[in-house]
Amino acid sequence: MKKKTKQYLTMALAITMGVGLLQGCKNNDTPKPTNPSEVQTEGSSKETQSSREEADTKLSGDVTFWHSFSQGPRLETIQKAADAFTEANPDVHMTIETFSWADFYTKWTTGLASKNVPDLSTALPNHVVEMIDVEAIKPLDDLIDRIGRDRFAKAPLEEMTVDGKCYAVPLYSHAQVMWYRKDLLEKYDLEVPTTWDELYDAATKITKGENGAVYGCSVPLGTNDMMATRYLNFYVRTAGSRLLNDDNTANLTSPEVIDGINYWVKMYKENSPKDSINFNVLDQATMYYNGTNAFDFNSGFHIGGVQTNSPDLLDQISCAPMPTVKKGDEQKGVETSNIPMVVWESSDTQDVSEAFIEFMYQPEYYIPFLRSVPVGMLPALPEIAEEKEFLEDETIKKFQREMEVISKAVGEGTAIGYENGPVPEAGLLISQGIIENMFQDIIINDVPVEEAAKAAEDKLNEQFKSLS
Amino acid sequence: MKIRKKKKSPGTVLFILPTVLLFVLLLLYPVLSSVFYSFTNKHLIKTRLDMVAFENYASVLRDKEYWNALLTSSKWTLICLAGQFLIGFTAALSLERIKHGRTLFRTLLIVPWAFPTIIIALVWKYLLNGVSGFIPNLLLKLNWVSAAPQFLSNKDLVFPTLVFINVWFGFPLIMVNVLSALQTVPKELYEAARIDGAKSGQQFFYITMPQINPVITLLLILRTVWIFNNFDLIYLITGGGPAGLTKTVSIYAYEVGWGLKSLGRSSAVSILSLIFLTIVIVILLQLQKKTNKNE
Structure with a gap:
């Protein structure tokens, strides 16, 4: 082949490849009509008036x-x-x-x-x-x-x-409720807890009695999920407070929230596997499915999970409304x-x-x-x-x-932070892992509760500013 | 004698055009867009965008969490790199000496590298689970410990555990590459050295190392970048916790970009990492040049 012919062939090949590349980069979706009326009358130019009317109602x-x-x-x-x-x-x-x-x-x-x-x-x-x-x-x-x-x-x-x-x-x-094991309550002669203190006592009795085979109440605190925020919200809502103030700033320092933090830290230390500090929703649910967690908080999805993983336990599970802070308070739904x-x-x-x-x-x-x-x-x-x-x-x-x-x-109940209607701050409240980090700091680094809560509250408020 | 410069034909230019276009689209564009976004208040889902000059850089550099993450990343990179090189190198030297079954051992040792990170992370998380994990329960059954060790939640164990997993996962790459490099060293050099009375150690430092030095440097650079930027393994196992003990720069950038949706700040973190890694690579290359000169 002559040199010039070779050059032309090379050029043609290069152009073809270049064009092919550009074509490849192009969005190859078929062009869509720009509005619903175009959708409805697509291809109708040859139609009669009556068939066009028919096409208008056709999707x-x-x-x-x-x-x-x-x-x-x-x-x-x-x-x-x-x-x-x-x-x-x-x-x-x-x-x-x-x-x-x-x-x-x-x-x-x-x-x-x-x-x-x-x-x-x-x-x-x-x-x-x-x-x-x-x-x-x-x-x-x-x-x-x-x-x-x-x-x-x-x-x-x-x-x-x-x-x-x-x-x-x-x-x-669906809504979050308290799940328990009927067989364990019977074994330890316990009533279904109606207050947070009763829950703590029941969980402690089961943890001690089962000696590591079953934990009383696992507390999930992993930073790649929002479970710690969810658990804190349970306590805080039943105490009559919220994690967001009325002006949509964060509230982690009110007495009710501090009580809630102390409660879950105590529950973690006494009745939860130490690894639950990294648990996400699936890790936590798996413990209940496998029968190694006596009390858990979840929705009706738990039934399917137990049915799939431990069908023998299906007769032993049941749920009750969210516990309250004071005995006799009305038990209400918190998170829907x-x-x-x-x-x-x-x-x-x-x-x-x-x-x-x-x-x-x-x-x-x-x-x-x-x-x-x-x-x-x-x-x-x-x-x-x-x-x-x-x-x-x-x-x-x-x-x-x-x-x-x-x-x-x-x-x-409502979604977390939606008690006064939908606000974007609620999204940041659950997605930043700040409350989860706060719990981890208290447990791992022994940071005093009030100090950790104040730091987390400041951090959340700082992040809320990014919304504007 | 005059050297005639060969002229490039238009065909040649057009022929390399697709590669240049690919390079620009796949490499240059993401880098340049990150540089651009790092000077803006780019939000992940909001369309409005304003220039903010160096505000993102300033806020990142002011953040104590960033410096903690950088320290963790540096520790993580150094220790993992040392571990991977030590085990990878030892395994390669051992395999080089083995006469029979070398292929079998090489295949077995490369197994960790063949698995996707997500599988590795989930399997290790399952094995190390403090409640039902195989390893803590085995140690308990063997009476080696009085309580099941909490590999992923104990503040003293979590970082070394992650380092161990990463070393286990990464050493086969070093092993395979070093082994290949070892096989290219001419055997005559060793024969000549032996005739001259060189001992094993001298042969290793004066023949083996200089011969495989270019491969080692390349591996060192690549692994430094990969380990420093490692995200999936750590995020899937600990999520950067507990209490931020395993939060690296990559996880920090992810949290800023996807949690806070502040792509501008997240881009600034990426650019700072790019600068940091470039400096490290330049230092490594200078060291290699110096070593080559000495040799």
């Missing part, structure tokens, strides 16, 4: 749905609902992507800048307030009205309302999680997403979804709790009393 377009229901049964029921929806709307194409809650948070926060967010997704209550703050999601009042505003419990809707607009539709709820669905502002197919949410609440899809984690996911529509099909689930029948305890707590 079409691509919907990306992110959810965090990674476990088998929940995933299957969601998939079934999506399949039925796309079958009823053949011009709709749904792409479902599943992430754990932790990955989900990273995904949407990083995706927001590159507009790589879904059309529709689930969310955690503390995510919702952040999403509203950056105008990432759209108000859904029209959709809520279409489904029936009165059909929803009031509290979850209020929790997602900012400036009179509700930005999310609650899908299910209302898991909602949201529609993203940047979506081109918001109408399809809203239609799917509406579709999900039909009993033939909604009840199987709730029954996929019986007692764990309580209906956002209270009327469903009365449905025969919902109540005839074997686990729900077996844990009817526990479901009543949790349902009552759901109606009384």
